[in-house]
Amino acid sequence: MANIINKRFIIPVLILFAIVFPFVTQNDYFIHVMTLSFIWMIGVYGLNLLAGYTGYLSLAHAGFFAVGAYSLGLLTVKAQMNFWLAFVLSLIITSVLGFLIGLIALRTKEHFFAIYTLCVGYILYLIIDKWDSLTEGVRGLIGIPAPGNIGPISFETPLSQYYLVLAILLVVILIVYRIVHSLTGRTYIAIRNSEDLALTIGISTMKNKLEVFVLSTFFAGLSGALYASFIRFIGPDIGNIVITFDLLTYLLIGGIGTLSGPIVGTVLVVWISQQLQFLQDYRMLIFGPILTLLVIFYPRGIAGSIAGWNAKRAEKKLAKAQQDERFSQSPISAENQVKEG
Amino acid sequence: MEILVQQLFNGLTIGSVYALVALGLTLVYGILHIPNFAHGALYMMGGYITLMMMVQYGLHYWLAILVSVIVVGLIGVLMERLVFYPLRHAPPIHDKIAAIGILLFLEAFAQYVWGADYQTMPTPYGQVVQLFGLTFTLQRLLIIISAIAVMVLLFLFLKKTYTGASIIAMSQDRDGANLVGINTNRVAMLTFLISGGLAAIASSLAAPINLVFPGMGQLVILKAFVIIILGGMGSIPGAIIGGYILGFSESLGATYISNDYKDIIAFILLVVILSVKPTGLFAKGGH
Incomplete structure (x- = not known):
């Protein structure tokens, strides 16, 4: 039973499911919703790296999300730039802005960081809202082009966009997976657990924090x-x-600081x-209390709770196996075991 | 010159409201060391309850405020009992997220019960008064006077009564306060009661010159955070001074710089302060 929920098995199954999903449903609306949730997932992964693994709760992420969106929109609509060039440029703009803000924001800690980023997010929002001549203010930007062709592949249909977003999402997950399982990822977790301790054992916390903030x-x-x-x-x-x-809701419900949390949480909530x-405008009547209750009773979210449950079971199994071994084997091997332990 | 004086007077009005909100926030921070993001929702609830009492039940303005103070104070206490007390040993990120959850809930709740429309609150003090060449409505004068009266009362309560002193003692050292026999749980509840009450007074006073709507607390709470960072987290005089500084700089900024961007002034102020001094002005101790 345990083998079926194995990581090696479940990941290809999920990817396969995501690939055949449009053919199974044949429903344009469902494909639309799924594509949107993939897009949110990418943002949630970004938030997870920072808040989940490094322990810095940034409340400016909607601001950066909007900067990315508006950079692309303005470069394609107003500057008439090629789509992919604009796409790359908008990523660079967001990252550079992130770098500059991170440089200052990361000097603050805990509450100050949360409040600081809250204000940064609000400033970004106000600038977009009030700078009429550039961003069109409350009227918004209309007529942003769909992704341009890559060679013979065009992205005009919802189906092709679905696969484009899916492909990018998979790359993002792979990057996050590699980071989290590397020394760098361990460093982030060390910073989360105790920044002073991390600093003491020779980790350049500022450099690492800045790295993760920009990412x-x-x-x-x-x-x-x-x-x-x-x-x-x-x-x-x-x-x-x-x-x-x-x-934040997606991340928390899925499981903050876990790899699968953003997927689980986003899909579920969306x-x-x-x-x-x-419910539309009143959805927070339900999600607000859920968020609060989760933090109190299941601070690790769905994915974290399952992982914890599995770990506990594995531990029990191991303990039981050791106990059985002790009963069946001769006293000498038991003695060895004690020595080894 | 006349414009300047008029704007200074306006600054005094807004500053009084900010100071009251920031006081509630700073009291809670002093006791529990959490930035209560849900405080803006309490402010909003205060406005709505006063409005409801006046319009639906025909209560007098002052009576309506009294009801609102009690109700919002009790919401604050409930919040402390149900959410922050169980989280007292959790990592700091959890308190913040829980507070955000409450904020979202209360905002959706207000929208559900009272609708998303902007509403005006009637006031018995709408008369226009002329004094020393200044023209203003009586309500504005009332805001300043009542806010200052509330602050004085709060100050006397904290300094002169035993219960008030226990709040200060607990903000100085929780374990120490516990050791000398202060019931820290009760003090925490009392602090939330006062904090909610202050938010209700502030919004009920400000509502007649502004409007009542579900998102009315968002901007105010953000500015209150700026104020308590300006004045030092947990510092009571700091919150009052910070409130007035922000009030003046906003009303002057709106006249002499740009009315569109007046809301941004507070945040730029904060960004500058935290850039220079990451722990805020007047922060206590090394960290």
């Missing part, structure tokens, strides 16, 4: 740029604090929200 804003910008090219209309509302809270369409 995190890069993912936020990527997700924003994809959003702009997918929805093809953007307004200042995408930079609102509410979006940051949405991302689909539940679709089912609860009639």
Whole structure:
């Protein structure tokens, strides 16, 4: 039984499912919703690297998401630039902005960092909202082109966009997976657990924090740029604090600081929200208390709780196996075991 | 010159409101060391409850405020009991997220119960008064006077009564306060009661010159955070001074710089402060 829920087995199955999903449903609306949740996932992964692994709760991510979206929108609509060039440029713009803000923001800690980034996010939102001559203000940007052709492949249909976003998402997950399982990832976790201790054992905390902050804003910008090219209309509302809270909800329900959390949380919440369409503006009546209750009772979210449960079971199994061994084997081997332990 | 004086007066009005909100926030921070992101929602609830009491039940303005103070204070206490108390040993990131959850819930709740429309609050003090060449509505004068009265009362309460002193003691050292026999749980609840009450007073006073809507607390709470960083987290005089500094700089900025960007002034102020001094101005101790 345990082998079936094995990582090696479940990952290809999930990818396969994502690939055949459009053919199974044949429903354009479902494909639309799924593509959107993939786009959100990328942003949530960015937030997860920073808040989940490094322990810095950034509340500016909607701002960076909007910067990515607006950079792409402005470069393609107003500057008439080639789509992919604009795409790359908007990622660079977001990352550079992230770098500059991170340089200052990361000097602050804990509450100050949260408040600081909250204010940065609000400034970004206000600038987008008020700078009429550049961003069109509350009217929003209309007519953002769909992703341009790559060679013979065009991305005009929802189906092709679905696969494009899926491909980018898989790359993002791979990058995050590699980071988390490397020494760099361990370093981030060390910073989360105790920054002073990390500093003492010779980790350059500032450099690492800056790295993860830039990476995190890069993912936020990527997700924003994809959003702009997918929805093809953007307004200042995408930079609102509410979006940051949405991302945070996805992350927490899925499991903060876990690899599969962003996927689980985003898919679950986005689909539940679709089912609860009639609630629309009132969805927070349900998600607000869920968020609070989760933090109190299941601070590790769904993925984290399952992982914890599995670990506990494995531990029990191991203990039991050792006990059995002790009963069946001769006293000498038991003695050896004690020595080894 | 006349414009300047008029703007200074406006600054005094907004500053009074900010100071009241920031006071509630700083009291809670002093006791529990959490930035209560849900404080803005309390402010919003205060406005709505006063409005409801006046419009639906026909209560007098002051009575409505009294009801609102009690109700919002109790919401604050409930919040402490149900959310922050169980989280007292959790890592700091959890408190913040839990507070955000409450904020989202209360905002959606207000929208559900009272609708998303902007509403105006009637006031019995709408008369226009002329004093020393200044023209203003009585309500603005009322805001300043009542805010200062509340602050004085709060100050006397904290300094002169035993209960008030226990709040200060607990903000100085929780374990120490516990050791000398202060019931820290009760003090924490009391602090949330006062904090919620202050938020309700602030919003009920400010609502007649602004508007009542579900998102009314968002901007105010962000500015209150700026104020308590300006004045030092947990510092009571700092919150009052910071409130007035922000009030003046906003009203002057709106006239002399740009009305569109007046809301941004507070945040730029904060970004500058934290860039220069990451732990805020007037921070206590090394960290």
